[in-house]
Amino acid sequence: MTVYESDLPGVGKKHEVELGDGARLVIVTHNSGKREVFRRADADSDSEKLFELSDQLARQVGTLLEGAYFQPVQTDRIETLLGEDTLLEWVEVGPDSPVAGKTLAESDLRQATGASVIAIERENEDVIVSPGGDAVVEAGDTLVVIGQTDACRDVLSTVRGD
Incomplete structure (x- = not known):
């Protein structure tokens, strides 16, 4: 898995993760902590926004994805x-x-x-x-x-x- 990182002056950082099918997952981390997640069909295509998360929610989701602990999270x-x-x-x-x-x-x-x-x-x-x-x-x-x-x-x- 290849991860590309770039600075977005005045915004934050962008990480692009190559997925197995040639697509890329793009994560923009704003200086405020907000995360925006996009998907690109390939390296040359436009990004499609999938969702955005607050800093707190992104950290909770990240911990779950990391497998650090299991805690059922209800949508509300x-x-x-x-x-x-x-x-x-x-x-x-x-x-x-x-x-x-x-x-x-x-x-x-x-x-x-x-x-x-x-x-x-x-x-x-x-x-x-x-x-x-x-x-x-x-x-x-x-x-x-x-x-x-x-x-x-x-x-x-x-x-x-x-």
């Missing part, structure tokens, strides 16, 4: 176990979520569940770290939550509207 949730009963969990806010359009204080997630929202990742790659009660939760946001396992499950249920 990524979680990391810290200690015996403490989770760090990423919860996506859907368009019909009862917390969409509300501030964290209005959503009452911490008081109702005991878990804390420690960051909000926006679709445009902005991350609000240590959001205050006045931070507005938007559809499409990903809430980074920490708490006991049951508390994190309660946040997931609340955000889904279960």
Whole structure:
């Protein structure tokens, strides 16, 4: 397998991986951490964008592909176990979520569940770290939550509207 690496000034780095059939997988890593993945039928053809990942999601997927550990990942949730009963969990806010359009204080997630929202990742790659009660939760946001396992499950249920 041959891998080509090149700098993209002002953008980041590009890696091209030769696939067995002559095609190439192109991965652009932006300075922000965002990854874009493209496929080229051959070295001279145009690239077709397959998907893009946030830095955090790319790292999770990379760890899974590397085989470092096995952790089932659902499309609406990524979680990391810290200690015996403490989770760090990423919860996506859907368009019909009862917390969409509300501030964290209005959503009452911490008081109702005991878990804390420690960051909000926006679709445009902005991350609000240590959001205050006045931070507005938007559809499409990903809430980074920490708490006991049951508390994190309660946040997931609340955000889904279960």
